[in-house]
Amino acid sequence: MDVTEYIKLVFTDYTLRTITLxxxxxxxxxxxxxxxxxxxxQSLLGDAISHAALPGITIAFLITGAKDSxxxxxxxLLSGLVGTFWIRGIISKTHLKSDTALGLILSLFFGFGMLLLTFIQKQPNANQAGLDKYLFGQAATLVESDVWLMAIVTSICLFVxxxxxxxxxxxxxxxxxxKTLGFNTKFIDIxxxxxxxxxxxxxxxxxGVVLMSAMLLAPAAAARQWTNRLGTMVIIAALFGAFSGVFGTAISASQNNLSTGPVIVIVAGFFVLISFIFSPSRGLLFKQIRFIKNRRDLQLHKTLSFMYHIAETHEDITHPHTIKILNNFQGYTKGxxxxLADKHYVTLSDGNWSLTEEGFKTASNLYNQQNDNNE
Amino acid sequence: MSSAQIEIQLIASVVAIACAIPGTFLVLRKMAMISDAISHSILPGIVIGFFITQDLNSPLLIFLAALTGIITVVLVEYIQKTGLVKEDTAIGLVFPTLFSIGVILIAKNANDVHLDVDAVLLGELAFAPFDRLLIAGADVGPKALWVIGSILIISVILLIAFFKELKVSTFDKGLAASLGFSPAIIHYGLMGVSSITTVGAFDAVGAILVVALMIAPAATAYLLTTNLKHMLIYAICFGVFSAISGYWLAHSLDASIAGSITTMLGLLFLAVYLFAPTKGVIAVMYREKQQRTEVSLLTFLLHLRNHTEERERHVNHLNEHINWQKVRSKTVLDLALKNNMIKFDKNIVSLTEKGNNFTSQAIDYIITNEDSKIEHMKEDFFLFRG
Known part of the structure; x- marks a missing residue:
């Protein structure tokens, strides 16, 4: 299946369109x-909340007996909120640290949810089948009303x-x-x-429960690398997230036996990797390049200043010296x-070098802060 | 009780002990979430190991999976070191990605693999007794028991051998380094033991229960004691208690054993969280209330000392002047009276000699902030114990 065919299919096929959207x-x-x-x-809060939501799902099912999503x-939502506020309670009221609180709530709520889930599965209620899709998620079960719900919640989020x-x-x-400005921080926080x-x-x-945290984190962590402005970061993160969704769906739809959730997470992880490496200001690649460039500049300066100290002892600064005397100096290489010759700081002539006027001037000002003509 | 039931409880208890030991140190070193990360990210290691060995209990598989756990830790530390994101974000990025890779590996080879994600994540303790270990044709017990038992023995030996080093490096990294213990070796050693325990236990109880068994007993114990040895012992007891009571809960509800054990751990934690003698929520709230009253008492005593006019010391005036609610002023007055710090004279309040001394000392303390001056007051007052 080639790309144009797939895109056509996205617009015509109901299931694919719903899932992609x-x-x-x-x-x-x-x-x-x-x-x-x-x-x-609060990166790991997402992980804890998504696990803490499980008992809420099962209790809602136990009470209503129906599988209305x-x-x-x-x-x-309710049990996620209970979990969140309990985590805060543990952190503020006891000496347990945030990582312990998160891990506790995550595993305890999830275990309790599992207890209820297995309890429900033993019940003679035909409705219960498919509750466990919340564990790993199944994008294929999305229907149009779910997408509408998402769209409505998203627009409310955007508005707020x-x-x-x-x-x-x-x-x-x-x-x-x-706080000092008089805002109700508690309210904003909640x-x-x-x-x-x-x-x-x-x-x-x-x-699904397990991969939800990556869904929350990965686009934001990737976006963080490209900008230092909050507004831009939110927009880029939303774009990264949306593209992860679309690409993830496309990849999993074009292959057999690939569930959508994990693929979306891997695509999002790929965005993070790209951002980590190639972001212009923070990325590892450009950081390394800058590092190497700085080191080269430093070597150049060291060589130049060494030459300057030799030239200083002569009355005629352009007096030629043999290249050999540079040999036991660390910063020196042929390169x-x-x-230096390319910059017209020195002139080279058969095994000898001599500083030019310009080179001498630059070298004497090398460690002078006022000289802003840095290499 | 049938022998299978006894075996299940035995396995659950051994897993609980094996998890509580590294768990205690993870909680103390503020690395509890690492155990969550490891328990998820060992999935690809298990899958690859399973492709090679075709046996969930083979030592090679356990080794490979534990290696994935250590790779997770190294990856998290590497990402954190680049300074691009914070540590928690690094954890949150690494383990779902590795877990996804594991899920996809399973899905792509679903036909050849006798392994599904549910089993890895949730485990099924009820089936553990059916997988027997046969040595020379003789049945020597469930495989899972042997696997987790040997892991437990190894970690107990390591714990006893390196207890001092672990203790020092947990509470004072700098001191440990200056004494010549390499913090890195202890760190990765602990991570290795945690990974191996997680892998050994996941098959029987599932990844989530491993996390619960590592963190919950240790956290519960931490609320009750500040002594490392006691904490270890408490954690082990809580783990074993939840394992056995959880089994019977599951038995009566006909539900997942792993889920029930976690629920018991949760109830245990909730009880201790609320009622622990000094660090429980109720104790903390009581102490905070006492402290508020005592601060009010001090303010009140200072007020009395600073004002000689009768008008300022009239009982009715106190309410409006210090702006306390009625109830509070009554508690404060009662407390002061009980300690013989004030006396009433026709509704005019004045300090007794004891009250006067106390106020001077309190002022001294507030100004100089020296503990020695208030040693004897600590008996009566929460405020100065902080």
């Missing part, structure tokens, strides 16, 4: 809210985000200052946390000498 919207909203989670150093998601943009931003970067929980709960059906 659903995962794209999900990726976008996760990227948006994930940016806040990453910047607030909206009610199940409501249950997931724009409405409280200033407050979110200031809370993110300087919580104490926010608002943003609730939306993060909401985004996670939305994704459970598609990518650096040639480079």
């Amino acid at each position: 659903g995962t794209a919207i999900l990726g976008a909203v996760c990227g948006m809210l994930g940016s806040f989670a990453v910047l607030r150093k 909206n009610i199940l998601l409501l249950g997931a 985000l724009l409405l409280f943009w200033k407050e979110f931003k200031i809370l993110l970067f300087d919580a104490d200052y926010t 608002l943003i946390t609730t939306f993060i929980v909401l985004a996670i709960v939305l994704g459970l059906q598609t990518v 650096t000498l040639q480079k």
